[in-house]
Structure formats: C-alpha cells, structure tokens
Amino acid sequence: MNKDIYKRIWIVACLLTLTSAAFGDTSLETARAKLEAAVAELASIRETIAQEREPLAAEMRREENKVIELRRQRERMQRLVDNQGVDLTTLENQAKAYADEASYVISLLSDFFNRQNASLSVAEIPLYQKTFLSVLNQADSENLSAGERLDVQVAGLDTGLGRIEAAVGGLRVEGEAVLPTGELSPGRFAIIGPVTYFASNNNAHAGIVVRGASEAPALIEFNSQAIPTIDAFVQEGRGVLPVDATLGRALALATAEESLLEHFNKGGLWMYPILFFALLAVIIALIKFFQVFSEKNLAEKDIETVLQLVREDKREEALHYAKSLPGPGGAMLVTGLQNMHYSKDLLEEFLMESVLEAKPRLERGISFIALAAAVSPLLGLLGTVTGMIETFKLITLFGTGDARNLSSGISQALITTEFGLVAAIPALILAAIVGRMVASRLAALESDLVTFANGLAGIKETNTLYAA
Numbered sequence: 001m002n003k004d005i006y007k008r009i010w011i012v013a014c015l016l017t018l019t020s021a022a023f024g025d026t027s028l029e030t031a032r033a034k035l036e037a038a039v040a041e042l043a044s045i046r047e048t049i050a051q052e053r054e055p056l057a058a059e060m061r062r063e064e065n066k067v068i069e070l071r072r073q074r075e076r077m078q079r080l081v082d083n084q085g086v087d088l089t090t091l092e093n094q095a096k097a098y099a100d101e102a103s104y105v106i107s108l109l110s111d112f113f114n115r116q117n118a119s120l121s122v123a124e125i126p127l128y129q130k131t132f133l134s135v136l137n138q139a140d141s142e143n144l145s146a147g148e149r150l151d152v153q154v155a156g157l158d159t160g161l162g163r164i165e166a167a168v169g170g171l172r173v174e175g176e177a178v179l180p181t182g183e184l185s186p187g188r189f190a191i192i193g194p195v196t197y198f199a200s201n202n203n204a205h206a207g208i209v210v211r212g213a214s215e216a217p218a219l220i221e222f223n224s225q226a227i228p229t230i231d232a233f234v235q236e237g238r239g240v241l242p243v244d245a246t247l248g249r250a251l252a253l254a255t256a257e258e259s260l261l262e263h264f265n266k267g268g269l270w271m272y273p274i275l276f277f278a279l280l281a282v283i284i285a286l287i288k289f290f291q292v293f294s295e296k297n298l299a300e301k302d303i304e305t306v307l308q309l310v311r312e313d314k315r316e317e318a319l320h321y322a323k324s325l326p327g328p329g330g331a332m333l334v335t336g337l338q339n340m341h342y343s344k345d346l347l348e349e350f351l352m353e354s355v356l357e358a359k360p361r362l363e364r365g366i367s368f369i370a371l372a373a374a375v376s377p378l379l380g381l382l383g384t385v386t387g388m389i390e391t392f393k394l395i396t397l398f399g400t401g402d403a404r405n406l407s408s409g410i411s412q413a414l415i416t417t418e419f420g421l422v423a424a425i426p427a428l429i430l431a432a433i434v435g436r437m438v439a440s441r442l443a444a445l446e447s448d449l450v451t452f453a454n455g456l457a458g459i460k461e462t463n464t465l466y467a468a
Contacts, residue, residue: 102146109153110139116160121196122209122217123175123189124163131159166191172234177219179205184216190234199234206230267415270383274376274416278423281372284365285430292362292437297444298329306333307455310340328358329448336452344457351449358445362438366431373427380420387413 117132135156139149171191177198179185187200189209198219199206207221207230221227229240264271302325309318315337322333332354339350391413 099146102150106139106146106149106153109150109157110136112160113139113153113156116163119194121189121191121194122177123173123191123196123198124171126175127173128159128163131156175217177209177217179219180221185219188234197230197234199231203231203235206234264415264419267419268383268387270379270386270416271419274379274383274419274423277372277376277379278419278427281369281423281427281430284369285427285434288365288369288434288438292434292441295327295362295441296329297327297441298325298333298448302329303333303448303452303455306337307452307459310337310456311459328354328362328445331358332445332449333452336456340456344453347456348449348453351453355442355445355449359442362441363435366435366438369427369431369434373424373431376423376427377417377420380417380424383416383420384413387416 113132113135117129117136120129120132135152138144138152141149144152171189173189173191174186175189175198176184176186177189177200179200185200185202185205187198187205190197190199196209196217197206198209198217200219204227205219205221206227207219209217209219232238233240264275306318306322309315309321319334319337322330322337324330325333332351335354336347336351339347342350
C-alpha cells in the first residue's frame with residue numbers, strides 16, 4: 001500500500017514540474033499548493049495505516065490460529081474415521097467368524113442328536129426319543145436365532161450324555177415285549193451298550209429284543225439253557241450273559257426267514273394267474289415230451305424192408321408191414337404204397353400230405369408254452385404297478401417316516417416281478433426245446449419221405465425197363 005502512495009506522489013510531482021515548465025511561474029504556486037495537499041493527504045493516510053496495522057495484524061494472527069486449529073481438528077477427525085472403519089471391519093469379521101463357529105457347533109450337535117436318536121434301543125425309546133426329537137425340531141426351526149438354537153441343544157446335551165453313561169454302565173427299565181408266542185408280556189429290560197436283554201415277569205421267557213413289526217419290541221430267545229442266566233442278570237444286575245456278535249441281526253434275519261408259501265402269499269392276487277400259466281406251461285411241456293419221445297422215427301431197415309417187398313411184388317405184405325409201423329412214419333409208408341402207381345411228383349405230394357397231417361399234431365401246445373413265457377412277465381409287471389399304486393397310497397396316508405408301513409406294497413411290487421420272471425424263463429426254455437424236438441421229428445419225416453419216394457420211383461423205373 002505504501003509503495004502505491006509513493007508512486008502516486010512521484011507521478012504528481014513529475015506532472016507539476018512539467019506543468020511549471022510549460023506554463024511558467026503562474027501555475028507554480030498552484031502546483032505547490034496541490035503538492036502540499038497531496039503530502040498532507042499522504043501523511044493522513046500513513047497515520048491511518050499505522051493506526052489500523054496492529055489490529056489487522058492481530059486479527060490476521062487470530063484467523064491463522066483458527067485455520068491451524070481447524071486443520072488439526074480435521075486431521076484428528078480423519079484419523080478417528082479411519083480408525084472406526086478399521087474397527088468396524090474387524091468387528092464384522094469377528095462376528096462372521098463367531099456365526100460360522102456357532103453354525104458348525106449347531107451342526108455337530110444336530111448330528112450328535114440324530115445319531116443318538118437312531119441308535120436308541122427299543123427299551124430306550126420311551127425314555128429319550130421325545131427329548132431328542134424335540135431338540136432336533138427346535139434346532140431346525142427358522143423362527144429361532146442361532147444363539148437360541150444353541151441354547152436348546154446345550155440344554156438337551158445333558159440328556160444325551162446321561163444316556164451314554166447309563167448305557168455304558170448298564171441300565172434296567174420296566175417295559176413290555178412281544179414274546180415268540182405272539183403275546184405282549186410285561187417284564188424288565190437290561191441295556192448293556194448296544195445290546196438290550198429282556199426277561200418276562202414270570203421268568204418263563206428271556207433273550208434279546210429287536211424292533212418288531214409293531215411298536216412293541218420283539219423278544220428273540222437264544223435257547224432254553226440261556227433263559228435262566230439272562231433272567232438272573234436282568235432281575236439282579238449280575239451274572240453271565242450270552243453275547244451275539246451281530247447285535248441281534250443274525251437272530252433277526254433268522255426269524256425273518258419265510259417259507260415259499262409265505263413268500264408267495266406276499267405277492268398278492270396276481271401271483272395266482274402267474275402260477276396258473278407256469279403250471280400249465282410245465283404240464284403241456286411234459287405232455288409234448290412224452291408225445292415226441294413216444295413217436296419214434298422210422299428206421300432205415302423198415303423203409304428198406306418195405307421197398308424190398310415191393311420189388312418182390314409182395315404189395316399186400318408190404319402194406320401189412322407198413323401198417324404195423326407206429327407213428328406218422330408208418331402212415332406215410334401206407335399212403336405211399338396205396339398211391340405208388342402215380343408219378344413221382346404226385347407221389348411226393350401224397351406223402352407230403354401225411355407229413356403235413358402230422359405237423360399240427362406235433363406242434364400243438366408249443367404256442368401256448370411260448371404264450372405263457374410272454375404273459376408271465378407282463379402279469380408280474382402288472383403286479384408291480386399295482387403294488388406301487390398301493391405303496392403311493394400308503395405314502396399319501398402315512399408319509400415316509402416308517403418303511404414298515406410300505407412293506408406290503410413293496411413286497412407285492414417286487415415279488416410279482418420275481419415270480420413272473422421265474423415262470424417266464426423256464427417256459428421260454430421249454431418252448432425252445434420242444435419246438436426243436438418237433439422240428440427234428442418233422443425233418444426226419446421229410447428225409448424218410450424223400451428216401452421212400454426215390455425208392456418207389458426206382459422200382460417203378462426198373463419194372464418198366466424189365467417189361468420193355
């Protein structure tokens with residue numbers, strides 16, 4: 001600001017000097033007066049500047065201090081924001097890790113309770129199954145948070161651990177079981193690890209128990225010698241026990257074995273037409289075997305004997321001998337002798353008629369055996385469809401929770417197919433064997449036909465030559 005004032009004064013002075021030189025002494029006084037006024041104004045301005053400099057400098061310092069303080073505050077706020085972002089990310093990662101860990105623990109506990117529920121013996125079901133199922137249902141509920149589900153599982157964990165401790169140390173409970181006689185008898189269970197023993201209250205029955213067809217457990221007895229020892233152990237908690245290394249599976253399989261009639265009855269209504277076609281195919285096959293074997297082929301000597309008698313002009317004897325031969329071969333020779341005066345071609349037609357007459361009789365019944373082979377698997381398939389419909393009906397009514405409710409439909413579906421194939425395969429083989437035997441018989445007849453026709457033609461030609 002001072003430099004600008006000095007510059008203005010210098011310009012004014014220069015102008016005055018130039019003016020005085022141009023206009024002379026007359027305007028000199030005027031210029032001086034203006035110069036003095038300008039100097040006075042300059043002095044006033046300098047005084048004003050001197051008076052205002054200090055307050056303005058103080059105010060500027062205060063503003064600079066404020067700017068510095070605001071910059072510091074901004075830096076502190078920026079650091080706080082950065083720190084908060086880092087802390088929030090860390091907290092989010094920690095929360096996610098804790099949530100994953102909680103989900104893993106919930107999954108492990110759910111698997112634990114599933115295994116516990118699946119391994120319950122028939123005697124433990126009334127004691128623990130309700131608790132285990134309740135824990136599993138709540139653990140799968142979407143209405144509960146992960147923490148709430150974990151709390152439910154931890155609360156039920158005592159029951160699961162208590163059950164394991166009781167099974168390892170031995171547990172005796174009261175209950176009922178189905179005896180081998182089919183009666184429901186009260187008694188006491190003794191659970192030792194995975195094996196469950198039972199003794200009736202009347203001390204007459206004792207053994208191990210397995211899941212039966214009904215909700216009540218089924219008793220399987222080892223033998224009469226083991227009943228007292230098992231009964232003593234179950235009642236008193238000590239003694240020598242027979243042990244089944246298969247945990248009752250071998251005995252259960254032994255009791256589940258069924259006779260052929262029981263297996264047949266499980267197939268349902270469609271088993272009877274399958275059995276009918278199977279028996280009919282077997283009967284027809286036996287009849288055809290007897291028929292084919294009973295009709296013997298012509299021996300070469302028989303044809304030669306007849307031809308020799310014809311050569312000797314003993315036609316009546318030849319005809320009598322031909323009639324004594326059994327089967328279609330003898331009838332063919334009789335036909336040939338009766339029509340031997342015809343030409344060879346016509347004679348062969350007469351002989352072929354005899355073969356064609358025998359063919360339907362030999363082939364009769366083979367088509368029915370083949371029909372039985374084709375119908376039996378179709379009936380089995382029909383039984384399969386019917387059984388599956390029954391199975392789906394049971395699934396609609398009872399769901400898929402208990403496979404035993406579906407066993408009847410599944411048995412009908414599978415057993416009918418089994419018996420259909422069992423009936424069809426032998427019938428198909430029998431049809432092929434019988435058809436082959438009949439074809440062999442007909443081929444032998446045709447061979448005899450050609451031999452006999454050629455023999456008769458040769459005799460006729462020889463006689464003609466002799467006559468000539």
